[in-house]
Amino acid sequence: MPHRLVLLGAPGVGKGTQAELLCANLGACHLSTGDIFRAAKALDPSERTPALTAALEHMRRGELVPDETVLALVTERVSCLRCEGGFLLDGFPRTVAQAEALETLLAREKLKLDAVLSYELPLEQIVSRLSGRHTCPGCKSVFHIEARPPKVAGICDHCGGKLYQREDDRPESIRVRMEAYERSTAPLADFYRRRHLLLSISAEGSPEDIFKRTMDALKCSLLVMTVIGPDRPGLVESVAALVAEHRGNWLESRMSRLGGQFAGILRVEVPVEREQALVAELRRLESRGLTVVVQPDRPEPSTGSGSESVLEIVGQDRPGIVREITHALASFGVNVEELETECASAAMSGETLFKACARLSIPASCNAAEIRQKLERIAADLIVEITLAELPEPPRS
Numbered sequence: 112m113p114h115r116l117v118l119l120g121a122p123g124v125g126k127g128t129q130a131e132l133l134c135a136n137l138g139a140c141h142l143s144t145g146d147i148f149r150a151a152k153a154l155d156p157s158e159r160t161p162a163l164t165a166a167l168e169h170m171r172r173g174e175l176v177p178d179e180t181v182l183a184l185v186t187e188r189v190s191c192l193r194c195e196g197g198f199l200l201d202g203f204p205r206t207v208a209q210a211e212a213l214e215t216l217l218a219r220e221k222l223k224l225d226a227v228l229s230y231e232l233p234l235e236q237i238v239s240r241l242s243g244r245h246t247c248p249g250c251k252s253v254f255h256i257e258a259r260p261p262k263v264a265g266i267c268d269h270c271g272g273k274l275y276q277r278e279d280d281r282p283e284s285i286r287v288r289m290e291a292y293e294r295s296t297a298p299l300a301d302f303y304r305r306r307h308l309l310l311s312i313s314a315e316g317s318p319e320d321i322f323k324r325t326m327d328a329l330k331c332s333l334l335v336m337t338v339i340g341p342d343r344p345g346l347v348e349s350v351a352a353l354v355a356e357h358r359g360n361w362l363e364s365r366m367s368r369l370g371g372q373f374a375g376i377l378r379v380e381v382p383v384e385r386e387q388a389l390v391a392e393l394r395r396l397e398s399r400g401l402t403v404v405v406q407p408d409r410p411e412p413s414t415g416s417g418s419e420s421v422l423e424i425v426g427q428d429r430p431g432i433v434r435e436i437t438h439a440l441a442s443f444g445v446n447v448e449e450l451e452t453e454c455a456s457a458a459m460s461g462e463t464l465f466k467a468c469a470r471l472s473i474p475a476s477c478n479a480a481e482i483r484q485k486l487e488r489i490a491a492d493l494i495v496e497i498t499l500a501e502l503p504e505p506p507r508s
């Protein structure tokens with residue numbers, strides 16, 4: 112599943128390192144506006160547009176580059192957003208105006224963000240991390256004079272490049288950048304919180320610790336739930352809206368109206384950190400007359416390769432049909448995976464016909480002929496027709 116993510120966090124929380132780790136693991140496209148500006152610095156001044164030259168001046172002072180310049184750069188790279196493995200936006204958006212522009216851009220591409228990862232770290236740790244940070248101009252690896260020193264001082268472990276301190280990592284720029292972050296970027300957290308996209312992740316500890324926390328936050332839970340309530344329009348929609356609001360994925364469902372009640376069983380996938388909120392809100396539907404039961408989906412360990420069969424029963428309705436047949440099936444250890452039954456009026460005689468169709472899972476140890484014989488005996492007693500046919504194996508992909 113592609114991941115379309117935004118990385119948020121004050122300068123120095125380690126977004127760049129997390130972006131690298133995430134890209135390597137998720138196969139997503141990394142788009143860092145800071146890297147684009149730094150690459151532009153290496154260009155011959157004659158190759159830079161006036162907007163880019165002005166942007167670099169803002170950057171040198173630790174200020175934010177104007178929104179129009181940033182948006183023009185991102186729009187030029189819109190193909191990154193279409194990357195099949197998803198994308199990681201690092202350093203963009205940085206203002207609410209940029210976030211709104213991103214929303215428009217994504218809507219035009221018919222894409223949606225999956226999550227916004229907000230890395231959080233106390234201010235004093237941020238300053239210490241930034242002022243000791245040294246970067247490789249060649250491969251962009253980042254070292255820290257205390258926390259992650261290179262093997263040879265001043266030299267990149269990976270490509271031998273001469274490490275340098277970014278202009279904007281100098282103490283006077285750090286102060287300006289932190290102010291710019293507080294003023295413009297922190298409101299983004301609220302923007303994405305309101306859209307239920309924000310995942311707060313502690314940025315304390317080693318890059319590996321933070322990465323593990325990130326992957327845990329992105330994991331999904333599988334839930335199975337049943338919903339039952341008086342039949343009325345909009346019932347499925349209210350459940351579907353809650354699942355979507357919590358960024359859940361509706362995987363499969365069976366729903367039916369019986370009598371005046373509507374009931375359904377469904378299986379959904381939901382990001383781990385949304386699970387409790389989703390369950391709580393589903394429970395709140397009870398005030399509207401719905402009964403919701405939620406259970407974790409824990410697939411049973413496979414009990415070896417059995418076979419699947421379809422059982423059909425048609426006959427005059429009489430009490431005890433379902434009990435007699437299910438009792439016989441249970442005595443062979445056969446599992447009823449699906450069962451649909453109905454009582455209908457026979458076309459000619461007008462008497463009540465009972466019809467059932469079941470999907471059965473028959474253990475490999477079972478003798479299908481014995482099951483058939485037993486069912487035929489019941490059929491004769493009850494004067495119903497019973498057919499048991501093996502389901503063909505699903506085609507292997």
Ligand code: AMP
Binds near residue numbers: 288
């Ligand atoms: P970063 O590497 O993301 O910390 O970015 C380094 C610098 O590039 C920032 O301090 C800004 O001057 C500039 N910059 C990068 N991305 C943006 C953005 N989305 N909006 C405004 N300025 C940006």
